[in-house]
Amino acid sequence: MxxxxxxxxxxxxxxxxxxxxxxxxxxxxxxxxxxxxxxxxxxxxxxxxxxxxxxxxxxxxxxxxxxxxxxxxxxxxxxxxxxxxxxxxxxxxxxxxxxxxxxxxxxxxxxxxxxxxxxxxxxxxxxxxxxxxxxxxxxxxxxxxxxxxxxxxxxxxxxxxxxxxxxxxxxxxxxxxxxxxxxxxxxxxxxxxxxxxxxxxxxxxxxxxxxxxxxxxxxxxxxxxxxxxxxxxxxxxxxxxxxxGEQLSWNASQMVITFFIAMLGTEALTSKVYVQNLMMFILLFGVAISQGTQIMIGYMVGSGQLNEAYKRCLNSLYLAIGISFLMALLFSFFSENLLGIFTDNKEIISIGTTLILLTIILEPGRSFNLVIISSLRAAGDVKFPVYMGIISMWGVSVTLAYILGIYFELGLVGIWIAFIADEWLRGLLMLWRWRSKVWHKKSFVEAKAV
Incomplete structure (x- = not known):
């Protein structure tokens, strides 16, 4: 085996x-x-x-x-x-x-x-x-x-x-x-x-x-x-x-944000559903890369190859960022056609096109979280991503979504800006954590315990 x-x-x-x-x-x-x-x-x-x-x-x-x-x-x-x-x-x-x-x-x-x-x-x-x-x-x-x-x-x-x-x-x-x-x-x-x-x-x-x-x-x-x-x-x-824990917090925060979007009306809710369905296909590459990387780093950390694990995470991150950026760019070029598959409502297509354009900034930020959080977990550093995730998702994503989307009446555009701020803040914090190599000690403890 x-x-x-x-x-x-x-x-x-x-x-x-x-x-x-x-x-x-x-x-x-x-x-x-x-x-x-x-x-x-x-x-x-x-x-x-x-x-x-x-x-x-x-x-x-x-x-x-x-x-x-x-x-x-x-x-x-x-x-x-x-x-x-x-x-x-x-x-x-x-x-x-x-x-x-x-x-x-x-x-x-x-x-x-x-x-x-x-x-x-x-x-x-x-x-x-x-x-x-x-x-x-x-x-x-x-x-x-x-x-x-x-x-x-x-x-x-x-x-x-x-x-x-x-x-x-x-x-x-x-x-x-x-x-x-x-x-x-x-x-x-x-x-x-x-x-x-x-x-x-x-x-x-x-x-x-x-x-x-x-x-x-x-x-x-x-x-x-x-x-x-x-x-x-x-x-x-x-x-x-x-x-x-981190995924649970994300889903709960999304439910609250959906509550905000419901305040904007049915067209806004429908636009969100269509755009997020398209975004899932961009996200797919980052998810696959992060899960594959998690397995590799688990083996590397278990065998004491900490430097190789460190490099593997960063190389996977660069790959995920590059692919997600290119895919988001490609989707933005064909956004009207893609949204047209789902609906002929011009208002929904118009809003959706703007949101997909913002996705060019959003998805590379999400790659940080997908790849580095998976790597930290594989290395035994489980709690830090959860704590930072809860703080950022609720303190940045949910809060900004209400302030920009509802209070300042920017609608879905304001809510998407809140998503961008959350993903990039968390992503950069995760990158700092990985580069600090605090997980070296945690991975040693985990390996010893096993």
Whole structure:
């Protein structure tokens, strides 16, 4: 296993499968938006608001999934097959219980949450319908995430990629049937998209379980699914909670900013959804590079190659900045055409074009955070990115979004300027932290502890 891992540890070899998998996940979300845009702009805005809440829930499932991935990899590397199987079972049971709890809470409190987000009245019914169906079955997603983390840790990354492809195809077919109503199918709009998303996830889960039982080395200890031994739970949470804290804070701050945007009206909400769907494809490159870099730095730090780890992070950062800048520039040239795929509303296209132009500045700043935060985590410096993230996201992004967007009435342009200020401030702080090499001591402690 060690030889194989060393042979595969190049940025390209690690990044391209991650790139494809993340791309497929993004396409699954964009498929809903694109197909719904042919049905109604209001429906797009309603699903966009509901997805802000669902994104927060998915991050919470990541608490267990992140810890699972790291612990299983460590135990497999140490040839502790039995412990790896135990952690697999415990993580599935823990995230299932957590997922069921959140599903029930969403089903009960879905409408009050939407009201708190100040959603326009005309969007409430559709947003509520989508949230209750997809959110009510969110425990399915918790299991998919956990099993995916386990299978990837066992080295079968392509299996998860193929499952994701299948889920995408089923989701698109289901959307087509329920939005356009061919062959006598009922036209259900947002409700149909929610059903399609849920059914594709259920079928994806069934296949994921089959793959897990086939790929795992030995039998899964069924007792561990519900016994929850304290030693394993503690380790999962100790790794997972700090790693997910920064992302959790970001999603929560985005929900507050969505509340501000809702004050600007339905067109502003719809514009945000369309532009952020396009931005995800620019972000994709940075996400793939950061995750590949994280794996490489983890190995380098573990083997004491601190200088190589330092250089690897910076080289990956330069690559991510360059690619994100060029992609944002390319998207800005074709912004009207790209937005025209989703809508023919001239006001939305006009606002969206300006926001994509600002993205040329925004996305390179985001690359700092994607690459360096992943590197700091891999080196054992977990808490600093969380603390700085919370301060910047709420002190800069949320605060400036209200001051510029609402108080000074700059609208979405003001809110995008707030995003830029947040990403660049955090990014430069992360770069300072990496260059200070404080993580040298932390990585030594982590390596020693392991």
């Amino acid at each position: 060690t030889t194989t891992n060393k042979r595969k540890l190049t940025l390209f070899a690690l990044t391209w499968p991650i790139f494809i998998e993340v791309l497929l996940h993004m396409l699954m979300g964009s498929a809903d938006t694109l197909m719904l845009s042919q049905y109604s702009d209001d429906s797009v805005a309603a699903v966009g608001v509901a997805n802000q809440i669902l994104a927060l829930i998915i991050v919470m499932f990541g608490f267990v999934a992140t810890g699972t991935s790291i612990l299983i990899a460590q135990n497999l590397g140490a040839n502790q097959q039995k412990t790896a199987r135990e952690i697999s079972a415990v993580s599935i049971g823990a995230n299932l219980l957590f997922g069921l709890l959140l599903s029930v809470l969403i089903f009960i409190f879905g409408k009050p949450i939407l009201l708190l987000m100040n959603i326009p009245t005309e969007l409430m019914d559709e947003a509520k319908s989508y949230l209750l169906i997809v959110g009510g079955f969110s425990f399915i997603q918790s299991l998919i995430m956990t099993i995916g983390a386990i299978v990837r840790s066992y080295g079968f990354t392509r299996d998860i990629m193929y499952i994701t492809i299948g889920m995408n195809i089923l989701n698109v077919v289901g959307n087509y049937l329920f939005i356009f109503g061919p062959f006598g199918f009922p036209v259900l709009g947002v409700e149909g998209v929610a059903i399609s998303t849920t059914v594709s996830r259920i079928l994806g889960l069934v296949v994921s379980v089959i793959v897990l039982l086939k790929r795992i080395d030995g039998k899964l200890p069924i007792k561990m699914l519900y016994s929850f031994p304290k030693v394993h739970i503690k380790k999962l949470l100790n790794i997972g909670i700090p790693s997910a």
